[in-house]
Every structure is written in C-alpha cells, then in structure tokens.
Amino acid sequence: MLEDKFGRKFKYLRLSITDVCNYRCDYCLPDGYQGDKPEGFLSLEEVDTLVSAFANLGTEKVRITGGEPSLRKDLPDIIARVKQHPKIKHVALTTNGFLLEKQVEHWAKAGLDSINISIDSLDPAMFNAITGHDHLDRILRGIDKALALGLTVKVNAVLMRKVNQRSLQGFLDWVKQVPITLRFIELMQTGDNKVLFDAQHVSGEPLKRDLLSQGWVPILRDKVAGPAQEFSHAEYAGKIGLIMPYSKDFCATCNRLRVTAKGDLHLCLFADNGLSLREELISGDVERVEQRLVALLGDKHATHYLDVGFTGATKHLAMLGG
Structure with missing residues (x-):
C-alpha cells in the first residue's frame, strides 16, 4: 500500500500523457504551448508498467491528463491498457473537449468510465476570449453525447473574479437541467501567473455558504474521489463541486499522486521538482518501479504551502495536468 508518514493512503493516480495543449487559457498557457519538441512521452509499454506498479500498491483510480491528452492519437489504446488492470476500478479522462464530440465513442469503447471537461464560461464570446478557440457549441454537443453513452461527466470552471463569478446563475440554471457535476475551482498561483492571480483570485467559501443557504446538501466523499x-x-439534475486549495486542512485528505508525460513522479502539484521513474519504466520491471515509489513517498510533505505563495516547480498547470 502507498501510504505516507502522515497516514494518507494513495489510491488515485493522475497520469499525464503529454504536456502539449492546443488552447491558450489565460490562467494556464496565455501564450500557447512553449515547450520543447513534443516527443519523449511515455510509451504504451511504459504506461502499462507504471499502472501495474501503482495497481499492485493499492491504486484503484487512474485519471489520464495532459496538456491535452486527446492530442495523442493512441489515447484509446492508453485507456484500454489502463482499463485492463483488474485492480484499477475507475479510468477517467480530463480534456479541454475540442475532440469530445468526434472521439468520445472511441474512448467509451476503450473502457473510459468518466470524463472531466474544462468550461470556464457558458458565454461563447467569453469562452473564445479565455481559450483562444470558438469551440463551446461543439463541446456542449460532446457532453450530451458522453452522457448518452453512459459516461459520468464533470465540468471544471476556474473561479475568476472578472469572468465567471458574475455568471454563476447561468451555470446553476444549466445544472438544474443537465445531470453533470459542475466543479468550481479556485484559481491557483503558479510560477507564471502571479499578476493574473492577484487580479482574479476569489475564494470559494462565499459560494459554499450561498449553496448551503439555498438548500444544497454536502455529499459524502468517496475514498478515491478527488x-x-x-x-x-433535490430540485437539480446535476451536482455542484468546490475545489478550494487555500482552505484550511485541504491537504489532510490528499489521496493522489502525479506522474508527468516524461515519467517524473510529483508528490504534490506544487512540489519542488519531479522525481524520475524513467529508468525503472524503461526496464519494464514492475517490482523495481514499486520499490522506487515506496522509497520516494517518504519525501511527501504535509501541505502544499500555497497559502504562503510557494508554487514549487509548477510554472503552469499544463505541465502536470492539474
């Protein structure tokens, strides 16, 4: 079992398969992808070795992330390879949704259980301004298609003072009719976005108080949930979620680890640096990977230190898939 010195058990792996993204969201990649040549990402065999090791150590859920994971043409093969592990009970995908309408049937057929899509505004003009793409209508059609296929759908919206805070009612009206979970995420400071963070950050606590006052009821958190x-x-088809990394004791329930597209283990989204697993993954020796994971987990800290402005090596969220 993967358990740290604070007694936290890690049953959830967030696995990035590329750091490339075709969107330029102003809180993440405002200038677009600026990385090196997009190569050297984990192969299908390395993904299999990695997931085997995590599964043997108690991991039950794998979320495939990016960058934008659908930019990899072998995404259905990766989903299928992760799904084949009998100890992995849930395979999820986080995407910007630009290929959702065209590709979701292939992902579902490969074994995908749930999908998260980023939509920071339901206003087409604002969506275009945030992402640099006029894709909102086709993403919404893709969500309808995913629901029809039986996938669990969550939509992520980053809370920003001058963007979606004013349009919360529109989001709530949507959730009243559509059986999704809409999750509002507090804007997090990264190495590249301090000016934006200072101008746009807003706490989720007032929204939580409003929801409770309007009859929303907390749902018991599952052991592999995010x-x-x-x-x-009772009057809404969907649910609301709040992710508030600046709230007290946020890290006490941490249950997830992250591996980058090039095989670096990050013990926290805001860790000082990645810890390479590539040598062990290339060897294909699952037991060696297990031993390395157990040894490295001893360095995990109790908290992320975001409240004191520490952002570690995370220049932007596309590096690690959030």
Whole structure:
C-alpha cells in the first residue's frame, strides 16, 4: 500500500500523457504551448508498467491528463491498457473537449468510465476570449453525447473574479437541467501567473455558504474521489463541486499522486521538482518501479504551502495536468 508518514493512503493516480495543449487559457498557457519538441512521452509499454506498479500498491483510480491528452492519437489504446488492470476500478479522462464530440465513442469503447471537461464560461464570446478557440457549441454537443453513452461527466470552471463569478446563475440554471457535476475551482498561483492571480483570485467559501443557504446538501466523499467538496439539491439534475486549495486542512485528505508525460513522479502539484521513474519504466520491471515509489513517498510533505505563495516547480498547470 502507498501510504505516507502522515497516514494518507494513495489510491488515485493522475497520469499525464503529454504536456502539449492546443488552447491558450489565460490562467494556464496565455501564450500557447512553449515547450520543447513534443516527443519523449511515455510509451504504451511504459504506461502499462507504471499502472501495474501503482495497481499492485493499492491504486484503484487512474485519471489520464495532459496538456491535452486527446492530442495523442493512441489515447484509446492508453485507456484500454489502463482499463485492463483488474485492480484499477475507475479510468477517467480530463480534456479541454475540442475532440469530445468526434472521439468520445472511441474512448467509451476503450473502457473510459468518466470524463472531466474544462468550461470556464457558458458565454461563447467569453469562452473564445479565455481559450483562444470558438469551440463551446461543439463541446456542449460532446457532453450530451458522453452522457448518452453512459459516461459520468464533470465540468471544471476556474473561479475568476472578472469572468465567471458574475455568471454563476447561468451555470446553476444549466445544472438544474443537465445531470453533470459542475466543479468550481479556485484559481491557483503558479510560477507564471502571479499578476493574473492577484487580479482574479476569489475564494470559494462565499459560494459554499450561498449553496448551503439555498438548500444544497454536502455529499459524502468517496475514498478515491478527488479533492472537491460536492453538493446535491433535490430540485437539480446535476451536482455542484468546490475545489478550494487555500482552505484550511485541504491537504489532510490528499489521496493522489502525479506522474508527468516524461515519467517524473510529483508528490504534490506544487512540489519542488519531479522525481524520475524513467529508468525503472524503461526496464519494464514492475517490482523495481514499486520499490522506487515506496522509497520516494517518504519525501511527501504535509501541505502544499500555497497559502504562503510557494508554487514549487509548477510554472503552469499544463505541465502536470492539474
């Protein structure tokens, strides 16, 4: 079992398969992808070795992330390879949704259980301004298609003072009719976005108080769930989630580890640096990877230190898939 010195058990792996993204969201990649030549990412065999090691150590959920994971043409093969592990009970995908309408049937057929899509505004003009692409309508059609295929769908919206804070009612109206979980995520400071963070950060606590006052009820958190506090309402088809990394004791329930597209283990989204697993992965020796993971987990800290402005080696969220 992967357990740290603070008694936290890690049953959830966030696995990036590329750091390339075709969007230029102003809180993440405002100038677009600026990385090196997009190569050297984990192969299908290395993904299999990695997931085997995590599964043997108690991991039950794998989320495939990017960058934008659908930019890899072998995404269905990766989903299928992760899904084949009998100890992995849930395979999820986080995407910007630009290929959702065209590709979601292939992902579902490969074994995908759930999908998260980033939509920071339901206003087409604002969506275009944030992402640099006029894709909102086709993403919404893709969500309808994913729901029809039986996938669990979550939509992520980053809380920003001058963007979606004013349009919360529109989001709530949507959730009243559509059975998704809409998750509002507090804007997090990274190495490249301090000016934006200072101008746009808003706490999720006032929204939480508003939801509770309007009859929303907290939902008990599952052991492999992400960090969101989720709420339901008898009059709504969907649910609301809040991810508030600046809240007290946020890290106490941490249950996830991250591996980058080039095989670096990050013990925290805001760790000082990545810890390479590539040598062990190339060898294909699952037991060696297990031993390395157990040894490295001893360096995990109790908290991320975001509250004191520490952002570690994370220049932008596309590096690690959030």
